[in-house]
Amino acid sequence: MSINFDKFALRPGLVNKQGQLPDPSELVCIEVPKIFDQCLIKKCLIYSEGPDTDKTDCELRSNIITDPKRYIESRDFNIKLISIDKIPLKKKEDFKKIIISYIISFYADYIDNNGINKSEFYEINRTDIIQSLYCPDPISEVSSNIPSENSDSNIIKLEMVADALDGQLNKDTNGNYVLDITLGYYIAVKSQFIVQLLIPSYKxxxxxKGVCEENIEENPCEIFEKSPIPQFYPNQKLEPLFPYYDKDDFDRDFNENHSES
Incomplete structure (x- = not known):
């Protein structure tokens, strides 16, 4: 489908494969983070006493909790990069062995026997080793009056998606209730620099022009009057009383049973 450029308004949006945009009005230089290499850390951790392993962590158990009834959910996952060690690889120029230490924190909600919602805060300290990541040293040095993090944090970036896969109310060796969490998470480890890129630009x-929509309060009774009538009973899941017959099979059986001998 061709584009009518007289009616076409340039704006942020998706470009379909058949679409043809007009020629840009200029080439501009922008400063953006460019990813040079990245890899993925994927882990599922359960609680276990003793030293942490690749599948267990001793900090996935809460403090002692009183009269818990059931676990609800976990929320507000966060990751903080603590330290980075970069070890050059002799046979691979600009590749490095990366040792990262980080903290994952989150809250776990549960309800007690009095019906009160309560929360426990978790912090787990982890260290992972990435055997090979393309992480070249910067050629130029940057000076700015804008405060920034240390240079390693500007080069190595962590992005995480995490979820609590399970929460179990257990008793410790002293008979006190605790909440054990099973944690699953993905971390994208990115090697990036701030670089200048030349890109086409339009304007x-x-x-x-549209005005932001206001939240207009509607009368609850008017909402009720407009709503459809709800289903009064749940859907039934019934098994057929008779086995299924194909029509041709049924006709053939009928003819055989009713044919004259």
Whole structure:
């Protein structure tokens, strides 16, 4: 489908494969983080006493909790990079062995026997080793009056997606209730630099003409009057009383049973 450029308004959005955009008005230089290499850390950890392993962590058990009824969910996952060690690889130029230490924190919610929602805070300290990551040293040095993190943090970046896969109310060796969490998470480890890129540009993004929508309160009774009638009974899941017959099979059986002898 061709584009009518007289009616086409440039704006942020998806470009389909058949679409053809007009020629850019200029080439501009922008400063952005560019990813040079990345890898994925994928782990599922359960609670276990003793030294941490690749599948266990001793910090996935809560402090003693009183009269818990059931676990609800975990929330507010966060990751903080603590330290980075970079060891050059002799046979691979600009590749390094990366040792990262980080902290994952989150809250676990549960309800007690009095019906009160309560939370426990968890922090787990982990260290992972990436055997080979393309992580070249910067050629130029940057000076700025804008405060920034240390240079290693600017080069190595962590992005995480995490979830509590399970929460179990157990008793410790002294008979006290504790909450044990099973944690699953993905961490993307990225080697990146701030670089200058030359990209095509059209113009400044225009300010939208539409006014932001206001939250207009609607009368609850009016909402009720407009809503459809609900289903009064749950759906039934019934087995057929008779085995299924194909129509041709049924006709053939009928003819055989009713044919004249």
């Amino acid at each position: 400044y993004n225009t300010i939208p």
